Amino acid sequence: MSSQNDPNSSILTLDITGMTCASCVGRVEKALDRIPGVEAASVNLATEQAKVRLKANSETMLAGVIAAVQKTGYEAKLSTPHGNTQTKQSHSFWGSDGLARVLLSFTLSAPLFLPMFLMPFGIHWALSPKWQILLATPVQFILGWRFYKAGFKSLLAGAGNMDLLVALGTSAAYGLSVYQMIASPHASHELYFEGSTVIICMVLLGKWLEARAKQQTSEAIRALQKLWPENAKVLNPNVAIGEGTFLEQYHELPLDQVFPKDRILVLPGERIPVDGVIVFGNSHIDESLLTGESEPVKKLLGTKVIGGSLNGEGVLVIDAHAVGVESVLSQIITLVEDAQTQKAPIQKLVDRVSEIFVPSVIAIAIITGIANWFYLDSASIAILRAVSVLVIACPCALGLATPAAIMAGTGVAARFGILIKDPQVLELAHRLNIVAFDKTGTLTIGKPRVLAFIPVTDVSEENILLATAAGLQMGSEHPLAKALLDAAKDAGVKPIPPSDSQAIAGIGITGKPNSGPWAGQNIALQSVASLTGTGSWAEISSKVQPLLDAGQTVSILMNQELPPSPLAIIAFGDELKPNAKDAIHSLHQLHIRTVMLSGDNSAAANRVGQSIGIDKVFGQIMPSNKAEIILKLQTSSKEHPRQYVAMVGDGINDAPALATADVGMAMSTGTDVAMQAAGITLMRGDPSLVADAIDISKRTWKKIQQNLFWAFAFNSTGIPLAALGYLSPMLAGSAMALSSFCVLSNALLLKRWRPSHR
Incomplete structure (x- = not known):
């Protein structure tokens, strides 16, 4: 996604002020969609933000987008990076949604509505009409001016909103009271000033409660933002870090002035300001707010650290690799912000209803007034x-x-290392009935080692074969390549670099060694599956089969010169992750079937699957076939209805399957490509997070359903009761404010969620 705060980027993020209800959201979205250069727009009431995606080569400028919003009656400005960590002025004590206005409105209104509470005790007392209008007028036209202003703007824009309804309702009650006061100057009990003032009081109280609740729902974002230290201790370039004097040879710079390759000094108890690699020292690092890992992680020389994590007991020097928007912390905040700004598909129903809601309510109110006047003659x-x-x-x-x-749901999930970046996931997660796992790096640690190196050729020098095989893997990041290079290093063998090296997806790699017995010849390191059915397989099967039966991954070093001949058999082993078996058990408790996809020999793959309780194993699968299997798992038939499938992976070859699945989950320990293709990113390489991710997604979806049910039920029952006279204006105002507060409070219950595996 493009930078959200660059006016020339394809994505613009705007802060919108003045929106009060779903009707406001719909009006702003319509205005943005009508701009010629806008491809799509999404407006969020809770975050008070709009995301606008511009068409390619669009000449639409920021000023034009802001002007379109202002024409609808609202204010807009370009959002600052990752929002504003400070409390907004409108939510401050004296702001438009502040507590001061609420307290003042209740203070002025108390003498008007308190006599109602004395009537059950036989005390009939009321202020004189002059005092009533004196107290009601500032509440109506000063504290309530915001409703007139916003309501008038909505009328100019050709639509209505909550403010218009409040302004019309309170003005009618106030106007009726003034008329009654003029017609009967001494009939103080026939006045309804208390109705108009209490409505304004309750709406102001509701807006204040909403503002507080909204701040709580975005606590996760603010907590992440606070992880960034303001400054970093940058060591002087010429300082030798091996000498004790380097601790004093640094200068503090603001974080935006730190660049990659700078060396950063981090003292015990300080937050690490950048992503990088430790080049001096070791320590325990607290990454809990970034990955959800509850225990501090031991970090040694040469290991990676994440900016925003908390240093423990050791003095560290870090070689900065990623700073600012390129850092992991910045990417996490962006993912969470995007998820909170986007709309779940079910919101489209709400948007369609809101388009006709306010005009319909005004029509119902007019019909109610005429009908009651006709039948009651009052x-x-x-x-x-x-x-x-x-x-x-x-x-x-x-x-x-x-x-x-x-x-609330995406925020609490982020606290425990689960980044839900696509709200559509929330609607699909509760339907999941199959979870497919990649094996290497997902269910296994992803750090295989060479268990056996068996020469097949007559060449007796094993080290030459190892040097040739390791040379083919130079520069590769594949786990098996690293294992082979580590084996060569441990044996003291220098890899023979090849020329014309070429990777063949799902098969292996080929190249021409620059030296040795096979210099200039085509040598390949390839999977066993690619040799099945060939003459070479007949030659080596007796030696390979015992290794496969033991659950090991086997590769063959082949001489591709005609006729092709095997040179060596290499067996790799990879340990299962400690929580792999528990992760599968947790999914079974949720009545979800599990599947494993592996490029290993079927016997080896089945052995791994059986050891942890996988329901179905697909072995000897080419990377290109993973997406096809996901499609087959999803396919419905007369015997089996449509299945909803989640895919969990961490590698580049998992990206197509992640994108094909209904819900893609990527381990952050894998590649960026996999994370971009997935709707959920798991910040720890822990497979037990899969069940937790499904659990919080289901709970969030349930809260959405509950909130929408109560919101619709409230209006569908409240309007008839009000029309029939069972709700006074004061009770109606109180109930309206309470409904918003209840919806927000119900959503905030998600903050109590905790993963079952921590």
Whole structure:
């Protein structure tokens, strides 16, 4: 994704102020979609942000996008990188959603509504009409001015919103009271100033509670942002770090002035400011807020560290590799922000409803007023019931139901090392009934070692064969390549570099050694599966089969010159991850079938699968076939309905399968390509996180459903009750504010979630 804060990038992230309900969101989105250069736009009420994707080679400028938002009655500005860590002014004590306005409105309104609580005790007391209008007017037109302003802007934009409903409702109650006061100057009990003021009080209280709850839903983002230290101790370039004096030879620089290859000094108890590699010292590092790993991790010389993690007891010098937006922490924050800004597909239903909601409510209120006036012959009662309909129907809860749950769910998941970057995952996770695992690096540690090196040729010098095989793997990052290079290093053998080296996907690698007995000849290191059925296989099968039966991965060093002949057999072994068996058991408890995909010989793959309880194993699979198997697993038939499949992998060759699966999960210990293709990234290479990721996704989806049900149920039951006179304007205002608070509180219950494996 392009930089979100560069006006020339394809993605713009805007902070939108003034939105109050789902209708506001729909209006802003429509305005953005109508801009010629805009390809797509998504607006989120809970985060108060809009993401705008511009078409390729679009000439649309930032100013034009902001102007389009302003025409709809709202303010917009380019979002700062990763949002604003400070509390917004509108949410401060004196801000438009601040506590000061709530307290002042209740203080002025108390003398108006308190007499209602005395009536059950036989005390009939009320302020004189003059005092009532004196107290109600500042609440109506000063503290409530925001509703008039926003409502008027929505009218100019040709649509309505929550503010318009509040402004119409309270103005009707206030206007009726003024009329009654003029018509009957001494009839203080026939006035309804308390109705208009209490509505404003409750709406202001609701907005304040919403603001507080929204801040809590985004706590995960702020917690991640706070992990960045403001400065870094950059060592002077000429300092020799082996000498004790280097501890004093540094200068502190702001983090944005640190560059790759700088050497950073990190003292005990300090946060590591950049991603890099330890070049001096060792320590225990707390990465819990980044990966969810509960225990500090031992870090030695040459190991990688993540910026934002907390240094333990040791003094470290780190060679900076990634800083700023390139760092892992920045990428985590971006993924979480994107997930919280995007919309779940179910939100489309809410958007369609909100388009016609406010106009429909106004129509219902008018019909309510006319019908009650006709049947009850009382203009005051008709107006009050119409006011109740207007107030209780405010669609705040409807607009917050989905984004609040997504923010809370993705936020708490990120705290424990589960990055959900695609909200569509939340709708699919509860349907999953199959999880397919790649083997190497996912269920196994991914650090195989050479267990056997068996020469087949007449050449008696094993070291020459090892040097030839290791030379073919020079520069490769594949786990088997590293194992072979490590074996050569341990044996004191220098790899023979090849020329014309070429990797063949799913088979192996070929090249021409520059020296040795096979100099200039085509030599290949390839999988056993690629030799099945050939004459070479008949020659070596008796030696290979025992290794395969023992569950080992076998490669063959081949001389490709005609006729092809095997030179050596190399057997590799890889340990299972400690939690692999528990991870499979957890998925079975969720009634999810498990599948393993492996390029190993079927016998070896089956041995691994049986040891941890995998339901079905696919062995001897080429990387290109993994996506095909995922499709077959998904395919429905008369006997088997459509299956929903998750794929878990970590390598480049897993990317097509990750993209094909309904839900792709990538281990962050793997490649960036795999993580980009997946909807969920697991920040620890722990397979037990798979069940936890499915669990939090299901819980988040349930909260979305619950919130939408209660939001729709509240309006569908509240409007008829208000129209029939069972809800006074004051109760309607209280219930409306309470509905939004309940939806947000229900979403915040997700913050109590904890993974079952920690």
